[in-house]
Amino acid sequence: MKLLLILGGNALVLLALWRWLQSQRRVPKLGHFVLPTLAVRLISGALSAASPSADAVYFQLWARRFTRQLWEEPGQWLQTLISDEFHFAGNHLVFHGYSNTLFLIKVLSALNLFSGGSALLNALYLSLASFVGCWYLVRVLSQLFPGTRGAGIGALLLWPSALYWSTGITKESLLLASGTGLLAVTLWLLYGPPQPGRWRLVLAAMVLAVVQFKMRFFFGGALFAALAGLAVVRFAQQLGLARRRWVQAAVFAAVLLSGAWLASEITPVFRFNKFASQLTRTYSSLQEKSLGRPHIALPHLAPTAGSIALYTPKAVASALFRPFIWEGDSVFYGIAALENLLLLLLTGLAVWDVLRGRAAPLPFAVVLSLLIYCFLLATLLGLSTPNLGTLSRYRAPWLALYVYVLLSQHTASSWARRFRLFGIE
Known part of the structure; x- marks a missing residue:
């Protein structure tokens, strides 16, 4: 039974994937990218499975135990899905409250029905999910805002770190898949032409929103x-309001x-006092583990509005542009x-375009x-x-969405056309 499910399930997935690829290859001015960009992402996922992280090994270990429970006690497995505890065959795993680790393990335990617990197949499935989300977002952006097709390809399908970290058995794979999918559906609902069956898009948005929240609630x-x-701005615009940028x-x-x-x-989780206290505790805990390595130093960070506001510019700049070229002593x-x-160069070009009043082909x-x-x-x-490594x-x-905005600006897109990057002519 298990072997039949693995062989039959993967055969159906391959058939569905083949038919989907055939349809995507016919997309004008975009279809010829689907196979090479998918291949790059799957190769990245396979490489991550060949040298798994400690987190990936942990996820796989417990997912196999969950799957064993599914086969032997399916009713108990269903109860586990809606709880924060796992107790089976002498194995116990308990999380207090929300846990994206537990959610990913549950997802993997279901995937194991088709993968047979193979880390390679699970890595390929999650890599495929992140690719499909990114691909549909690129399609939507290309249809709604045609001048940004190259930016979508470069940022969402090819940007190195976003590609590397969001493949394989990682939380980021599902996070990117659900986030890009939700954004694609929402943009189509807000800016796309009226079509029958829009309720399906709304339903898809609801499912993707749940996955996004479960994977990382903030x-x-x-x-x-x-x-x-x-959505509020778009609704106001359809009523003839919010035309000026300052109003938006x-x-x-x-x-x-x-x-x-x-x-x-x-x-209470989102109340400022609790939020600020949790923020500073997390920083202090991780900062102790980062001593001796490149890290963001916020020596006087305190759980107050003034302290957080004071360090926010440094935090944002560090998250976007560090490590710098002189930091660290490894290939990574x-x-x-x-x-x-x-x-940093693309950000500077984008700021230059804004100062010169060169509008990007995107609604403000x-x-x-x-x-x-x-x-x-x-x-x-x-x-x-x-x-900085964890960051x-x-x-x-x-980051891929930030890069998309940068590559959509006038100078960057002009250079892409000049050198025919991302298939732009």
């Missing part, structure tokens, strides 16, 4: 806030402030520093929502994650 909260602001910015500010207040009323830090140097509200999402997470990660991994799911 990533989900930041994305929900940015998309809520975009004011609407976003009102939505963010009201959302923060509402979240603090719903759960060297490669990361070169990428960050390119990122879309740019604002993406930047709000990226800078919220850059702030949270920069203030809570001093280790490079954590930023992967949102």
Whole structure:
């Protein structure tokens, strides 16, 4: 039975993938990218499985135990899915409250039905999920904002660190898959042409939102806030309002402030005192483990609004542009520093374009929502994650969106056309 499920399940997945690829290859001006970019992502996932991280080994170990429970006690496995505890065959795993580690283990335990517990197949499945999310977002962006097709390919499908960290058996794989998928669906609902069956998109958005929140709730909260602001602005524009940029910015500010207040009323987790205390505790704990290695030094960080505001610029800059070229003594830090140097150059070009009044082929509200999402997470990660190696991994799911905004700007897109990068002519 198990062998039949593995062989039959994977055969159906391969058949569905083959048919899907055939349809995607027919997408005008984009289809010829689907096979090479998918191959790159799957190769990255396979390499990660060949040399798994300690986290990946841990996820796989417990996922196999969960799958064994599924085969032997399916009713008990279903109860485990909605609880924070696992007790079976002398193995016990207990989490107190929300845990994205436990959620990923549950996902892997279901995947094991088709993979047979193979780390390689699980890595390929999660890599495929992250690719599909990114691919659909590139398609939506290319259709809605045609001038940014190359930016979408370069940022979402080929940007090195985002590609490397969001493949294989990692939380970032599911985080990127759900985040890009949710963004694609929302943008199509807000800016796409009216079509029958839009309820399916709404249903898909709800499922993706749950996965995003389960994988990392503060990533989900930041994305929900940015998309809520975009939805309110878009609705106002359809009523003939919010045409000026300062009005759109004011609407976003009102939505963010009201959302923060509402979240603090719903759960104490989002109240400032508790949030600030948790932020500083996390930083202090990780900072002790980062001594002797390149890290973000915030020596007087305290759980107060003034202290957090004082260190926010340094936290954001560090999350975006560190490690610098002179930091670290390993190949990893060297490669990361070169990428960050390119990122700094693209940021400078984007600022130059803005100062010269060169508009990007994107609605201002879309740019604002993406930047709000990226800078919220850059702030949270920069203030809570001093280790630059860990930070490079954590930023992967949102860094691609920041790069997309940069590559969409006038100068960067002009250079891409001049050198025919990303298939642009």
